Amino acid sequence: MKILTGNDLKNGRVIWWDGQGWSFHVEDAVDVGDQGETILKQEDAACRVNGGYALDAELDAQGKPRPAHIKDRVRAYGPTVRPDLTLKPADPNAGTWVI
């Protein structure tokens, strides 16, 4: 599947295209098929995303999107060396999802 990511223009946070808008959570990402370029073009023009791009992902055991490349998984989770700064600070196993 193809999903879309980028950074929020104003605050720089990592965001994922959920079909209607942008979410901070990769679990919300949807398969955009071959529409990625079109969506990114219109979202960039509307200043709702910075540095947007499409990437490959697959569904994990829970049926949620998991980016194919480790770099995007680090983006989705946060720095593996500071779990307290990630989106799931209370989940001790969240880091293993990255690796």
Next chain:
Amino acid sequence: MYKYDQYDRAMVQARVEEFRDQARRRIEGKLTDDQFKPLRLKNGLYLQLHAYMLRVAIPYGTFNGAQMRKLAHIARVYDRGYGHFTTRQNIQYNWIKLEEAADLLGELADVEMHAIQTSGESIRNVSADQYAGAAADEILDPRPWAEMIRQMTNFMPEFSYLPRKFKIAVIASPIDRAALRWHDFALRIVKNDAGEIGFEVYAGGGMGRTPFIAYKIREFLPTGQILSYMQAVLRTWNRNARRDNIHKQRMKILVHELGEDEFRRQVEEEFQHFLTLHQDFPQAEYDRIAAYFAPPAFETGLSEEIDRSDPDFALWVDRQTVAHKAPGYAIVNISLKPIGQIPGDISADQMDLVADLAERYSFDDIRATHAQNLVLPHVRKQDLHAVWTALHEAGLGEANLDLVTDIIACPGLDYCSLANARSIPVAQKISERFADPARQQDVGELKIKISGCINACGHHHAGNIGILGVDRKGTESYQLLLGGSGDEVTTQAKITGPGFDEAGVVDALERAVERYREIREPGEKFIDTYRRVGMDGFKEAIYG
């Protein structure tokens, strides 16, 4: 230290307002990302994996308590409570919001700091010996020259759109603590046979994907001709640089393609031209700048005695303090490498503490080192126990300077958008593996440097043991390198052989260290043993 005059203040404040307008226009959609990117980079603002990252310049690594306290304030208000000291004596923040960046820069300007030329194709922060003005072995304080170079290269039109970034270092000691020959352009202040002060000049060094060690291109340059000479070097590069290929734009490529002799010939030709323009600094200008770096009022008649009855304190004194030129004083190194922690990271509370200690015990003087540590340069020996106690209580009392756990590591794939692999977890695992103080002391000086990609921000080429993270079909892999150094005998590390996974590279490094312990001769450091036996002496131990 240098204090802004009305021109500095006006320029920096104008730059803040200019950036405020640029950021506003970007947020309003009046600038595209492509248009805005070079503008934000000129102000040190990157877009990294998780957010915008701001790199703040600390000229030649010198700053004071008020500035450190402001950095702590920025960490709390604009970031997430911490900062990260870099290998260019700067500090960077990882969680900056574009909509707040101009306010942040305004706060920096309030304490005479900025982020200008910490990115982009410009002359970057001029680095210097972190012991400048305190070292017992220096000829004179190199910082006035570093400051003059900073002034003549900030905002200079000819240097504003260079082919690539350009890094300069200045030292004044026979011992190289600034990795001089890994710079594009470097100066060592020397005294000639006639007793005159001048510069030994190096050019063409750099790390990155194509590492080169700088050539010495001049034995002796009169200090008063430095502006002309630097302009000659930069113009020679600017004129000949391979602007058609980003990987060949650094000056090191030109120097090594032309060859040492031809590069020197062209520089000397330009130099003779610049001398006729009489643009160099008058002595009065040097004197004006040097006055800012006058030595503090060191007390006399101080005791040299240190009460070593506390073994932990004694260990710290032996490891973390260095001879000072003033009797009764010591240079204190503060480790930002607590066991198992992130190299170079420091919390806002720890920053405040260091600011307090600097003001109380070190003439309000702090240094950042290229090895991602801090220095209090002027501490009375009688105050060392109080300083150690405060540092120890704040988690900054590690006694590991230049030891196996004093690791340089770039942010790597945990933060950096260019990285291929994570650096910090590898550093943490090595640190934990060698946590035993007795083992560290037994291994002795061993400089480990880790980069998460070939851009080499973690200086792996200069590591006695270097580690380079690479992307191997979507998974992290690590190459091990041996034999690099950034000292007076600068050498480039060599790859040992096939790479390892994260756990494997830590094991392999440990095997290399154990091999060294088996074969070292009395008094040999790791790098000495490597130079004596070469790669073959280690390879079997590493790969079995």
